[in-house]
Amino acid sequence: MEHYKTLQVFQKFPSSGVFHINLNRPSQRNALSRDFFPEFSIALQSLDQNPNASVIVLxxxxxxFCSGIDIKTLNSFANDTGDRGRSGERLRRDIKYLQEAITAIERCRKPVIAAIKGACIGGGIDIVTACDIRYCSKDAFFSVKEVDMGLTADxxxxxxxxxxxxxxxxMELALTGRRFSGQEAKELGLVSRVFGSKEELDEGVKIIAEGLHMVG
Incomplete structure (x- = not known):
């Protein structure tokens, strides 16, 4: 299995068709660096083509879960060449490049389950909205944060x-950028179920993922 700078890709049980992708920058609350985007696409494509993989847990x-795009990554996109036309075209290409990594979730033919704990902010919401199923723990909180930074959730x-x-x-969530809880996420339909703790989330998602694997 490939080695990644920003991800962990693994099976908890060798005989299982359930594969896990973990965003793996815990000291930065799993903020998304430049390296994440190509790595994420590669990891999803690899599992999509892996005949032993039937379900992916993210x-x-x-x-x-994810605190959004790393500030250093955002700043690297903001570098102005002095030519508005060229700067705009470069920004368009950069955004399309980032979008492709998130769209890779939708293109994956295996069901992708998001298991969300703690912060799910900005780019984290971009990721989970592309997943097939979303669950969270009681401590999870969400925010479409881009508005606070003068950005569009692109x-x-x-x-x-x-x-x-x-x-x-x-629109209300995007325009206010307000923080909302896992329970409100459930009421809005963003997640299907809220588990009482991180441990219960892990166990519950394991049972659901294994059930999908058996059906598949």
Whole structure:
């Protein structure tokens, strides 16, 4: 199995068809670096083509799912060449490049389950809205944070979130950038179930994923 800088890809049980992808920068609350985007696409494509993989569980190492795109990564996209046309075209290409990594979730033919604990902010919401099933623990909290940074949620949230929680709810969350709880995420339909603890989340998702594997 390939080695990644920003991810862990593994099976908990060798005989299982359930594979795990963990965002793996726990000291940065799994913020998304430049390295994440090509690695994530490669990991998903690899599992999509792996005949032994039937279900993918996406989670985060440590206490959080994802705190969004790393500030250093955002700053690298903001570098201005002095030519508005060229700067705009470069930014368009950069955003398309990032979008492709998130869209790789939808392109994957295996069901992808998001298991969310702690923070799921900005780019984290872009990721989970592309997943097939979403669960969270009671401590999870969410925010479409881009508005606070003067940005648009351009990696898929504005396209996918309205279809999940409704247009009005999606616009309110995107325009205010407010933090909302796992329980509210359940009420909005963003997640299907809230588990009482991280341990219960892990165990519950394991049972569900193994059930999907057996059906598959």
């Amino acid at each position: 989670s985060g190492t440590g206490d959080h 990696l898929g949230t504005l396209q996918r979130l309205p279809g999940i929680v409704g247009f009005g709810n999606a």
